[in-house]
Amino acid sequence: NxxxxxxxxxxxxxxxxxxxxxxxxxxxxxxxxxxxxxPGMGLRLIxxxxxxxxxxxxxxxxxxxxxxxxxxxxxxxxxxxxxSQTSVYFCASSRGGDTGNTIYFGxxxxxxxx
Amino acid sequence: DQQVKQNSPSLSVQEGRxxxxxxxxxxxxxxxxxxxxxxxxxxxxxxxxxSSIKDKNEDGRFTVFLxxxxxxxxxxxxxxxxxxxxxxxxxxxxxxxxxxxxxIFGSGTRLSIRP
Numbered sequence: 001n002x003x004x005x006x007x008x009x010x011x012x013x014x015x016x017x018x019x020x021x022x023x024x025x026x027x028x029x030x031x032x033x034x035x036x037x038x039p040g041m042g043l044r045l046i047x048x049x050x051x052x053x054x055x056x057x058x059x060x061x062x063x064x065x066x067x068x069x070x071x072x073x074x075x076x077x078x079x080x081x082x083x084s085q086t087s088v089y090f091c092a093s094s095r096g097g098d099t100g101n102t103i104y105f106g107x108x109x110x111x112x113x114x
Numbered sequence: 115d116q117q118v119k120q121n122s123p124s125l126s127v128q129e130g131r132x133x134x135x136x137x138x139x140x141x142x143x144x145x146x147x148x149x150x151x152x153x154x155x156x157x158x159x160x161x162x163x164x165s166s167i168k169d170k171n172e173d174g175r176f177t178v179f180l181x182x183x184x185x186x187x188x189x190x191x192x193x194x195x196x197x198x199x200x201x202x203x204x205x206x207x208x209x210x211x212x213x214x215x216x217x218i219f220g221s222g223t224r225l226s227i228r229p
Contacts, residue, residue, distance in 0.1 A: 059218075099206075
Protein backbone atom coordinates (compact mmCIF):
# COMPACT_ATOMS: atom_id res chain seq x y z
CA ASN A 1 0.00 0.00 0.00
CA UNK A 2 2.69 2.49 -1.09
CA UNK A 3 0.63 5.59 -2.06
CA UNK A 4 2.99 8.48 -2.80
CA UNK A 5 6.69 7.65 -2.51
CA UNK A 6 9.44 10.27 -2.39
CA UNK A 7 13.19 9.77 -2.59
CA UNK A 8 15.58 10.70 -1.16
CA UNK A 9 14.29 11.46 2.32
CA UNK A 10 17.34 13.55 3.24
CA UNK A 11 19.88 15.31 1.03
CA UNK A 12 22.64 17.87 1.54
CA UNK A 13 23.75 19.82 -1.53
CA UNK A 14 26.42 22.39 -2.17
CA UNK A 15 25.42 25.68 -3.76
CA UNK A 16 25.35 25.30 -7.52
CA UNK A 17 24.89 21.53 -7.56
CA UNK A 18 21.96 19.95 -9.33
CA UNK A 19 19.74 17.15 -8.18
CA UNK A 20 16.38 15.51 -8.78
CA UNK A 21 13.77 14.67 -6.17
CA UNK A 22 11.86 11.62 -7.25
CA UNK A 23 8.12 11.10 -6.74
CA UNK A 24 6.03 8.12 -7.71
CA UNK A 25 2.40 7.23 -7.01
CA UNK A 26 0.69 3.90 -7.51
CA UNK A 27 -2.93 5.06 -7.26
CA UNK A 28 -3.33 5.90 -10.97
CA UNK A 29 -3.95 9.52 -9.98
CA UNK A 30 -4.25 12.08 -12.72
CA UNK A 31 -2.93 15.03 -10.77
CA UNK A 32 0.46 15.44 -9.15
CA UNK A 33 2.02 18.42 -7.41
CA UNK A 34 5.14 19.54 -5.59
CA UNK A 35 5.00 21.73 -2.48
CA UNK A 36 7.67 23.15 -0.23
CA UNK A 37 7.19 23.79 3.46
CA UNK A 38 9.06 26.59 5.20
CA PRO A 39 8.64 27.89 8.77
CA GLY A 40 5.79 30.40 8.98
CA MET A 41 4.98 29.97 5.29
CA GLY A 42 2.94 26.80 5.26
CA LEU A 43 2.90 24.68 2.13
CA ARG A 44 3.56 26.54 -1.11
CA LEU A 45 2.85 25.07 -4.53
CA ILE A 46 5.91 24.83 -6.79
CA UNK A 47 4.69 23.02 -9.92
CA UNK A 48 1.77 20.80 -10.76
CA UNK A 49 0.62 18.44 -13.48
CA UNK A 50 -2.91 17.53 -14.54
CA UNK A 51 -1.79 14.55 -16.60
CA UNK A 52 1.10 12.95 -18.45
CA UNK A 53 2.80 15.49 -20.68
CA UNK A 54 1.13 18.48 -19.01
CA UNK A 55 2.79 20.66 -16.38
CA UNK A 56 2.26 24.17 -15.07
CA UNK A 57 3.76 26.60 -12.56
CA UNK A 58 2.50 27.14 -9.05
CA UNK A 59 3.21 29.94 -6.57
CA UNK A 60 7.01 29.54 -6.31
CA UNK A 61 8.33 27.89 -9.51
CA UNK A 62 11.65 29.73 -9.91
CA UNK A 63 14.70 27.50 -9.69
CA UNK A 64 12.75 24.29 -10.29
CA UNK A 65 11.89 22.22 -13.35
CA UNK A 66 9.43 19.35 -13.69
CA UNK A 67 8.31 16.88 -16.32
CA UNK A 68 5.56 14.26 -16.43
CA UNK A 69 6.39 11.56 -18.94
CA UNK A 70 4.25 8.90 -17.20
CA UNK A 71 1.17 8.96 -15.01
CA UNK A 72 3.13 7.47 -12.11
CA UNK A 73 6.20 9.72 -11.91
CA UNK A 74 6.68 13.44 -11.34
CA UNK A 75 10.33 14.34 -10.65
CA UNK A 76 11.37 17.77 -9.41
CA UNK A 77 14.73 19.07 -10.64
CA UNK A 78 16.94 21.71 -9.07
CA UNK A 79 19.34 22.81 -11.81
CA UNK A 80 21.61 24.99 -9.65
CA UNK A 81 20.82 24.72 -5.96
CA UNK A 82 20.74 27.84 -3.79
CA UNK A 83 20.58 28.17 0.02
CA SER A 84 17.07 29.64 -0.38
CA GLN A 85 15.97 26.21 -1.60
CA THR A 86 16.70 24.66 1.79
CA SER A 87 13.28 23.32 2.70
CA VAL A 88 11.09 20.28 3.14
CA TYR A 89 9.56 19.16 -0.14
CA PHE A 90 6.29 17.26 -0.43
CA CYS A 91 4.95 15.52 -3.49
CA ALA A 92 1.19 15.05 -3.70
CA SER A 93 -1.30 13.36 -5.96
CA SER A 94 -5.06 13.31 -6.42
CA ARG A 95 -7.64 11.63 -8.58
CA GLY A 96 -8.37 14.77 -10.54
CA GLY A 97 -11.52 16.17 -12.06
CA ASP A 98 -13.74 18.76 -10.45
CA THR A 99 -13.44 20.37 -7.05
CA GLY A 100 -13.40 18.18 -4.02
CA ASN A 101 -10.71 15.64 -4.63
CA THR A 102 -8.52 14.91 -1.67
CA ILE A 103 -4.80 15.18 -2.28
CA TYR A 104 -2.45 12.61 -0.81
CA PHE A 105 1.03 13.57 0.29
CA GLY A 106 4.31 11.71 0.38
CA UNK A 107 6.37 11.66 3.57
CA UNK A 108 8.61 14.52 2.51
CA UNK A 109 12.20 15.13 1.39
CA UNK A 110 14.44 17.24 3.62
CA UNK A 111 16.89 19.26 1.51
CA UNK A 112 19.72 21.39 2.86
CA UNK A 113 21.78 23.58 0.53
CA UNK A 114 25.07 24.79 2.02
CA ASP B 115 0.07 38.33 -0.02
CA GLN B 116 -1.25 35.15 1.56
CA GLN B 117 -4.63 34.10 0.26
CA VAL B 118 -5.20 31.69 3.13
CA LYS B 119 -4.26 32.91 6.59
CA GLN B 120 -3.95 31.14 9.89
CA ASN B 121 -3.16 33.91 12.33
CA SER B 122 -2.50 31.72 15.36
CA PRO B 123 0.80 29.88 14.99
CA SER B 124 0.12 27.82 18.10
CA LEU B 125 -2.69 26.79 20.42
CA SER B 126 -2.66 24.87 23.71
CA VAL B 127 -5.81 23.12 24.92
CA GLN B 128 -6.51 20.89 27.88
CA GLU B 129 -7.40 17.29 27.13
CA GLY B 130 -11.16 16.78 26.95
CA ARG B 131 -11.91 20.42 26.12
CA UNK B 132 -12.78 21.89 22.74
CA UNK B 133 -10.05 22.97 20.32
CA UNK B 134 -10.98 25.72 17.85
CA UNK B 135 -8.63 26.47 14.97
CA UNK B 136 -9.36 29.46 12.77
CA UNK B 137 -8.63 30.31 9.15
CA UNK B 138 -9.35 33.34 6.96
CA UNK B 139 -9.19 33.62 3.20
CA UNK B 140 -9.17 36.52 0.78
CA UNK B 141 -9.98 35.00 -2.62
CA UNK B 142 -13.73 34.93 -3.28
CA UNK B 143 -13.12 32.38 -6.06
CA UNK B 144 -12.28 29.70 -3.52
CA UNK B 145 -14.94 27.05 -3.67
CA UNK B 146 -13.71 24.19 -1.55
CA UNK B 147 -11.95 24.18 1.79
CA UNK B 148 -9.93 21.49 3.49
CA UNK B 149 -8.11 20.82 6.74
CA UNK B 150 -4.96 18.75 6.88
CA UNK B 151 -3.14 17.40 9.92
CA UNK B 152 0.61 16.92 10.05
CA UNK B 153 2.75 15.04 12.53
CA UNK B 154 6.53 15.66 12.66
CA UNK B 155 8.54 13.90 9.94
CA UNK B 156 5.39 12.84 8.11
CA UNK B 157 3.43 14.19 5.18
CA UNK B 158 0.15 16.04 5.77
CA UNK B 159 -2.94 13.86 5.90
CA UNK B 160 -6.46 14.87 4.95
CA UNK B 161 -8.79 15.50 7.89
CA UNK B 162 -12.05 17.07 6.76
CA UNK B 163 -13.40 19.31 4.01
CA UNK B 164 -16.35 21.55 3.18
CA SER B 165 -17.86 22.83 -0.02
CA SER B 166 -18.89 26.47 -0.31
CA ILE B 167 -22.52 25.43 -0.68
CA LYS B 168 -22.51 24.26 2.94
CA ASP B 169 -21.84 26.05 6.20
CA LYS B 170 -21.06 23.03 8.34
CA ASN B 171 -19.60 19.58 7.92
CA GLU B 172 -19.16 17.09 10.73
CA ASP B 173 -17.09 13.92 10.97
CA GLY B 174 -16.92 12.35 14.40
CA ARG B 175 -15.07 14.66 16.76
CA PHE B 176 -14.24 17.08 13.95
CA THR B 177 -16.55 19.81 12.65
CA VAL B 178 -15.70 22.49 10.11
CA PHE B 179 -17.74 25.69 9.94
CA LEU B 180 -17.71 28.03 6.95
CA UNK B 181 -18.81 31.69 7.05
CA UNK B 182 -18.62 32.86 3.44
CA UNK B 183 -19.65 36.45 4.13
CA UNK B 184 -16.76 36.80 6.56
CA UNK B 185 -14.44 34.60 4.45
CA UNK B 186 -13.71 32.61 7.58
CA UNK B 187 -13.66 28.95 8.49
CA UNK B 188 -12.95 27.12 11.69
CA UNK B 189 -12.19 23.58 12.77
CA UNK B 190 -13.66 22.36 16.06
CA UNK B 191 -12.28 19.28 17.77
CA UNK B 192 -14.28 17.98 20.69
CA UNK B 193 -13.28 16.40 22.92
CA UNK B 194 -9.58 17.05 22.34
CA UNK B 195 -7.28 14.06 22.75
CA UNK B 196 -3.48 13.77 23.12
CA UNK B 197 -3.22 12.28 19.62
CA UNK B 198 -4.65 15.51 18.24
CA UNK B 199 -1.38 17.28 18.99
CA UNK B 200 -0.08 18.17 15.52
CA UNK B 201 0.16 21.01 13.04
CA UNK B 202 -3.13 21.78 11.29
CA UNK B 203 -3.19 23.35 7.84
CA UNK B 204 -6.18 25.11 6.39
CA UNK B 205 -6.40 24.93 2.59
CA UNK B 206 -8.62 26.22 -0.19
CA UNK B 207 -9.10 25.59 -3.88
CA UNK B 208 -10.93 27.47 -6.64
CA UNK B 209 -13.88 26.21 -8.60
CA UNK B 210 -13.46 24.17 -11.74
CA UNK B 211 -11.57 21.42 -13.45
CA UNK B 212 -8.04 20.78 -12.24
CA UNK B 213 -8.74 22.73 -9.08
CA UNK B 214 -7.35 19.90 -6.97
CA UNK B 215 -3.94 20.76 -8.40
CA UNK B 216 -4.21 24.38 -7.27
CA UNK B 217 -4.88 24.01 -3.58
CA ILE B 218 -3.50 26.92 -1.52
CA PHE B 219 -2.43 26.25 2.06
CA GLY B 220 -2.23 28.44 5.14
CA SER B 221 0.85 28.66 7.33
CA GLY B 222 -0.44 26.16 9.88
CA THR B 223 -1.38 26.15 13.58
CA ARG B 224 0.48 23.92 16.02
CA LEU B 225 -2.05 22.39 18.41
CA SER B 226 -0.81 21.00 21.72
CA ILE B 227 -3.14 19.02 23.93
CA ARG B 228 -2.03 19.12 27.57
CA PRO B 229 -3.09 16.54 30.19
